[in-house]
Amino acid sequence: MRLRALLDTDALGLRLLGGEDELDRTVRGVMTTDLKDPSRYLSGGELVLTGLAWRHGAADSEPFVRILAAAGVAALAAGEAELGDIPEDLVLACVRHRLPLFAVHESVAFATITEHVVRQVSGERAGDLAAVVDRHRRMMTSGPAGGGPDVVLDLLGTDLDLRAWVLSPTGRPIAGSKLAGAALPADVSAKLAAEHLAAARTGRRGPHRVLLGTTTYSLFPIRSSGRSAAASRDVRETVLSDWLLAVEADAGDWPAERLDLLQGVAQLIAVERDRRDAARTVRRRLAQEVLELVQTGAAPAEIAARLRVAAPVLLPGLGAAPHWQVVVARVEWDGGEVEGGPVAQSLLEEILVDPLTSGPEHSDRIAVAHTGEEAIALVPLPAVSAEHDGSESGILADSLLEAVRDPLSAGLNDDGRLTLGVSAAVHSAEGLRGALEEARHARRVAAARPGRVCAAGHQELASHVLLLPFVPDDVRRAFTARLLDPLSDYDRRHRAELIPTLEAFLDCDGSWTRCATRLHLHVNTLRYRVGRIEQLTGRDLSRLEDKLDFFLALRMS
Numbered sequence: 001m002r003l004r005a006l007l008d009t010d011a012l013g014l015r016l017l018g019g020e021d022e023l024d025r026t027v028r029g030v031m032t033t034d035l036k037d038p039s040r041y042l043s044g045g046e047l048v049l050t051g052l053a054w055r056h057g058a059a060d061s062e063p064f065v066r067i068l069a070a071a072g073v074a075a076l077a078a079g080e081a082e083l084g085d086i087p088e089d090l091v092l093a094c095v096r097h098r099l100p101l102f103a104v105h106e107s108v109a110f111a112t113i114t115e116h117v118v119r120q121v122s123g124e125r126a127g128d129l130a131a132v133v134d135r136h137r138r139m140m141t142s143g144p145a146g147g148g149p150d151v152v153l154d155l156l157g158t159d160l161d162l163r164a165w166v167l168s169p170t171g172r173p174i175a176g177s178k179l180a181g182a183a184l185p186a187d188v189s190a191k192l193a194a195e196h197l198a199a200a201r202t203g204r205r206g207p208h209r210v211l212l213g214t215t216t217y218s219l220f221p222i223r224s225s226g227r228s229a230a231a232s233r234d235v236r237e238t239v240l241s242d243w244l245l246a247v248e249a250d251a252g253d254w255p256a257e258r259l260d261l262l263q264g265v266a267q268l269i270a271v272e273r274d275r276r277d278a279a280r281t282v283r284r285r286l287a288q289e290v291l292e293l294v295q296t297g298a299a300p301a302e303i304a305a306r307l308r309v310a311a312p313v314l315l316p317g318l319g320a321a322p323h324w325q326v327v328v329a330r331v332e333w334d335g336g337e338v339e340g341g342p343v344a345q346s347l348l349e350e351i352l353v354d355p356l357t358s359g360p361e362h363s364d365r366i367a368v369a370h371t372g373e374e375a376i377a378l379v380p381l382p383a384v385s386a387e388h389d390g391s392e393s394g395i396l397a398d399s400l401l402e403a404v405r406d407p408l409s410a411g412l413n414d415d416g417r418l419t420l421g422v423s424a425a426v427h428s429a430e431g432l433r434g435a436l437e438e439a440r441h442a443r444r445v446a447a448a449r450p451g452r453v454c455a456a457g458h459q460e461l462a463s464h465v466l467l468l469p470f471v472p473d474d475v476r477r478a479f480t481a482r483l484l485d486p487l488s489d490y491d492r493r494h495r496a497e498l499i500p501t502l503e504a505f506l507d508c509d510g511s512w513t514r515c516a517t518r519l520h521l522h523v524n525t526l527r528y529r530v531g532r533i534e535q536l537t538g539r540d541l542s543r544l545e546d547k548l549d550f551f552l553a554l555r556m557s
Contacts, residue, residue, distance in 0.1 A: 001027050001120045003075050003100055006047070012116060013108035014077060017091050019100025025074045030117040032110050036060070037067055044072035047117055049110045051079045058089040065093040075100035079110065149269045153177035156247075156265065160258075163248040166222065166269055167193055168350050169240055169411065170404035175269075184246070190407055192217055196244045197411030200235060207251045207262070218251035219244050220266045222273060236338045240331070240411050241346035243273055280349065286310045287367035287378045294433050303429035314367060314380045324432065325394045326423040327352065327377040328439040330447070334415040344375035347418065351404055352377055352395070376436065381425055397422040397442065397457030409452045419446040420455040476556050483553040486536040498536075501529045505541065506551050 004023040007014055016023075028045030031038070034053035042048075048068055055061060068076060076099055078086050086103050094101040104113065149166045156162040157177035165184055166174040171193035173183050184192070191212060196219045199208040207218040222243040245266050251259060290310065293303045307324070329348045331340040345368050352366045368377045381394045400420065401408075408418060421443030423435035438458050446456035487498040501519065505526075508515040516526045530541055539546040 001117070003027060003047075005120070006113075006117070007102070009116065012113050013105035014113075015103040015105070017086060017101045017103055018095050019075065019098065022075075022098060022100045025100065027074045027117060030114045032114065036064060039067050039071050042068070042071035042073060046073045047113075048073050048076050049079070049104070049113060050076065051081065051110075052087075052090075055087065055090070058087065061087065061090040061093040062096075065090070065097050065099055069097040069099050073099070075102060077102040077104050077113065079104045079106065081106040149175035149272050150177070152265055152268055165189075165246045167196075167244050167246055168353075169193055169197060169242060169244070169347075170350055170407050172350070172353060174243060186403065188212060190403065192219060192246050193244065193407035194410040195219065196221070197239060197407055198413070200239045200242070201411065201413045203235065207247075207259075209250060209252055215248060216250040218247045218249055218262075220247070220262055221245075222266050222270050234338050236333055236416065237343065240343050240408065241350075243269065245269060283313065283367040284345075284369060286313060287369035287376065290367075290378055290432070291369045291371065291376055291436075294436055297433075300429040303432060307429060307432075310367060310378070311380060323381040323394070323425040323427045324435070325379045325381060325425050326432070326435040326439040327379060327395065327400075328421045328436070328443045329375045329377070330373055330419050330443060331375075331412075332373065332417050332419075340373045341370035341375060344373070344418070345370040347408075348375045348377050348420075351400065351420075352379060374440075376439075394425045395422055397446075397455040397460075401453055401455050405453045412452045416452065417447075418453045419443050421446055422455065422457040424458040480553045480557045483537055483539070483550060484557055487533060490532070490536060496529070496532075498529060498533050501526070502533055502550060503554060505530060506547060506554070510541065510547065 002023065003019075003025050006012060006027070007016055007023065026045060027047050029043075029047070030049065031041060031046045032049040033041070034051055035041075036054045038048070054064060065076070076094060078090065078101065080086065080103055086101070091101060104110070153164045153166070153175055154177050156164050163177065165176040167184075167189055168174055171186070171189035171191075173189060176183060183189075192210060195210045196208060199206075199219070200221065207220045210217045210219060222245055223238065245262070247262065251262070254262075286306075286309070290303065290306050293306060327348065329344045329351075331344040331347065333340060348368050349366055352368075366377060366379060368375055370376070379395060397420065400422065412418060421439040421441065423439040423442070426432055426435045442456040442458060442460065445460060446454040449456075484499065487502065490496055491498050501515075504518050505515045508518060512523050512526060516523045519526065521529075534540055539550070541547060541550070
C-alpha cells in the first residue's frame with residue numbers, strides 16, 4: 001500500500017509533518033519501537049511507529065532518523081500522547097533525510113494503525129501471490145513442473161509469511177518451504193496426518209484446524225485432480241492416498257480471499273501429485289508383468305529376464321539384479337462395496353518408503369501391482385544388503401508399520417482393516433514364487449490378529465506363532481481358562497504373583513537360579529510359588545509336556 005492511502009484514512013488520525021514528495025512510497029509492513037537503535041529489526045519498507053521514549057534531548061533525533069533512513073523504512077509516525085507536539089528537532093532531521101513524518105493523534109492507538117496496515121498489506125500480498133500461483137499453475141499443467149511443491153510453498157513463505165508443509169497420508173514429509181526451516185518432528189507429522197484422516201472420514205470439509213500444544217495448524221486436503229478421483233463416490237476410495245497441506249496458522253480467522261488462495265495452492269500441488277502418479281505407471285507395469293509370470297508358472301529364465309529389465313529402472317546404476325523381497329497388502333472395508341486393491345496399492349507404495357526420507361521421488365524404487373483385493377510389492381534390495389543370506393536384511397514386518405500405525409488407524413476408522421505380509425529375501429527368479437506364497441501366508445497370519453493395522457513376517461512362519469492364530473476362539477478360551485484361571489483367581493485373592501512367576505520360570509528354561517535372580521527372590525520362595533502353581537493346576541513343571549502347555553496358554557491368553 002502507499003503512504004498516501006494512510007494519510008487519506010481519517011480513522012487513523014495521521015497528520016503529515018513533512019515529506020509531501022515521498023507519499024508514493026510503498027509500505028510493506030509496520031513496526032512499533034522505542035529503541036534508540038532498532039536497525040536489527042528492520043528490513044525496509046516499514047512504517048515505524050514510536051512513542052518517542054528513546055528521545056531524552058534534541059541531539060537524539062538525528063542519529064535515530066539516520067538509522068531509519070539507512071534501513072530503508074517507508075515513513076516514521078510519532079505519537080503525540082507522550083510529549084504533545086512533535087519536537088522540531090525530529091521534524092528537521094526527517095526533512096534532512098527525506099523521511100516522511102506523521103503525527104499520530106493521542107486518541108488513536110498504535111494497535112489500530114498496525115491492524116489496518118497489516119490487513120491492507122496482507123490483502124495486497126495475497127492478490128500478488130494469487131497471480132503468481134495462477135501463472136505457476138498454467139506452467140505446470142502445460143509442461144514439466146518448475147521445482148515441484150517446494151516452489152509453491154516458498155511463495156507462501158516469502159509473500160504471506162506462512163510456514164507450510166506437504167505431508168503424505170502417513171505423515172511423511174513431501175515438501176516444505178524454506179521459511180519452515182527444519183522439518184516437522186516425526187511425532188507432529190504423524191499426529192497431523194492422523195487428525196486429517198480422521199476428519200476426512202467424518203466428511204467434514206477442509207481446512208481442518210488442529211491445536212498441538214500451543215500451535216494451531218490448518219490442514220488442507222490435496223486430492224487428485226484426475227478423472228478417477230472426480231468419479232469417486234466414496235471417501236474410502238481415496239482417503240488413504242491423499243496428500244495434505246499443513247499450514248502453521250489458524251485459517252478460522254482468514255478472509256475468504258486467503259482461503260481461496262490456499263485452496264488454489266492445494267490444487268496446484270495436486271497437479272504435481274498427479275504427475276508423480278503418472279510416472280509410477282512404468283514401475284506398476286513392471287510389477288504386474290513379473291507377477292503374472294510368477295503366478296502362471298513361467299520358466300525361471302523368463303522371469304529372470306524380466307527382473308533384469310526391472311532392476312535398472314528401480315535401482316539406477318546398480319548394474320545387476322539385486323535380491324528381492326515380496327510384500328503383500330490387503331485393505332478390507334466392512335460391507336465389501338469399496339474395492340480395496342487400488343487403495344492397498346497406493347498405500348503400499350507409501351508405506352515402503354523410509355519414513356525418515358522426504359520428497360516425492362523416494363518411492364521410485366518400489367514396484368507395486370494389484371490383483372483383485374490384493375496389492376503385491378516387488379522390492380529390490382541393494383547389493384550392500386544382499387551380501388547377507390537374506391534372513392535379517394531388507395524389510396522387517398515388526399518395524400514396517402511402526403511409524404504409520406496411528407495415522408492409518410485413524411483413516412481406517414471403525415470399518416477398515418490393513419494387513420501385510422513380508423517374505424524373506426530371495427536371490428533368484430526360482431525363489432520368487434515361494435516368496436510370494438510366503439508373503440501371502442504371512443499376511444493371513446497378520447489377518448488372524450486383532451487390530452486395524454497388522455503385519456507379519458517370514459520369521460514367524462517357522463514357529464508356533466504360525467499355529468496360534470488359527471486355533472478356534474472357543475478352544476483357545478477353554479484351554480487358557482483350564483490352566484490359567486486358577487492362578488489368576490489365586491493372585492487376585494492373595495495378591496500373589498503366580499502368573500508373573502510362571503512366565504519368568506518358563507523364560508528361564510526352568511532354571512531355578514536364573515529365575516530367582518530375575519525375580520529378586522530367594523530360591524526357596526521361588527520353589528514355594530512353583531509348588532503352589534502345580535498344586536492349583538494339577539500339572540508338573542518338571543515335565544516337558546506340561547511346560548509346553550503352560551507356554552502356549554500364556555501366548556494365547
